[in-house]
Amino acid sequence: MPTPRAYHHGNLRQTLLNAAVQLAEEVGAEHLSLRELARRVGVAPSAPYRHFASRKALLTAVAEEATERLRIGMVTGAAAHRQQGLEQLQALGEAYLDWAEQHPMHFRVVSARDQIDYAAASGMAQRNQELRDLTLQALELAQQQGAAQRCDPQTLAVLARATVYGLARMQTDGHFAQWGLDPATGWQSARELLGVFVGLLRPATQKG
Amino acid sequence: MPTPRAYHHGNLRQTLLNAAVQLAEEVGAEHLSLRELARRVGVAPSAPYRHFASRKALLTAVAEEATERLRIGMVTGAAAHRQQGLEQLQALGEAYLDWAEQHPMHFRVVSARDQIDYAAASGMAQRNQELRDLTLQALELAQQQGAAQRCDPQTLAVLARATVYGLARMQTDGHFAQWGLDPATGWQSARELLGVFVGLLRPATQKG
């Protein structure tokens, strides 16, 4: 049975990770302090260094967990729309936006990358590759079905990601208010704007 | 004639701003230290507080300067393409990307907004409003000329900004490498991808 201080004997690492997520969501990842974290968990300021080489290494571990959640969301989203390219593309984009909505701190840390050591996060790079492949496959299927055929699918994949990334960041960074959109419904607006983008790819015969 | 220490008598404020830009470009705005800044300028750690209420206030002043540069660039870009809606839209987007390319630190500080006090930066908000109006006017002109007529111009304006913002951040945040794009030519790629987006808005008769 776990005592209140069970983490002092085996699972301090995961305890620190969980507390780090909570603290970062309160004050922002850029203001996360290892000393404050240690204080909350009830250990000495130096204790985290048995489990993480640095503050950056801890945040990188948080980012790895976050990327796995994103991967699960996008794989699930794609699986729900087999055989329909543009619907699958939209589902992938919506899964990305849903993830950013539910974990804005994770989204910021993972995407801005200035608080983490991306080069050392092999799991993240691997998962990201999987997500790019999913997007590309959806687009190639869509093109077989007539969408934006005069464009290179690789090019469209980057453009689609830029769109969804730009929308997520505008909401997260607080830009939407100035564009006449209510921040409270910003994520819903982002999903609708994604729909407009996907609509621009649709074959001319299906337009209107 | 200005002596080496002339800034000690009248223009320490601007000297601090200039040195702040240089230091932030070296170490990243999030790691800019007021003490290091004071050290470089040759004043006491408390001296900057005569001119800026806080570290955040200083970075906000830097962001105001940066936004004025963006405004000049975009106004110039739009002026070069009168009477052609989509060309004007593209010129506006390219001016935005040029600015982000030439001042990536400025771009990050202005857009992420977590290091500045945007609510207190009335000049920034005003200039941003001007830039949104420019974009909207270009799109309305483009629609009179047949582009994407079934879409609300306000909606297209936000989508266009999300595209260009997403592209600029992907390059700045180092995402392009994983999408098979050379980071060295990333800004050129961004401009080309902007062109693909604008092409998606083009009337069907002009396509191909």
Added chain:
DNA sequence: ACCTGAACACCGTTCAAGT
């Protein structure tokens, strides 16, 4: 193996005191 406690070299910010 895992954690403590003291230490080092930093921070942002405040404030009395100098000119």
Added chain:
DNA sequence: ACCTGAACACCGTTCAAGT
């Protein structure tokens, strides 16, 4: 009016020492 110098309450990180 503008700047200095000392001070306060913090940081991240290291390292000898404890269990």
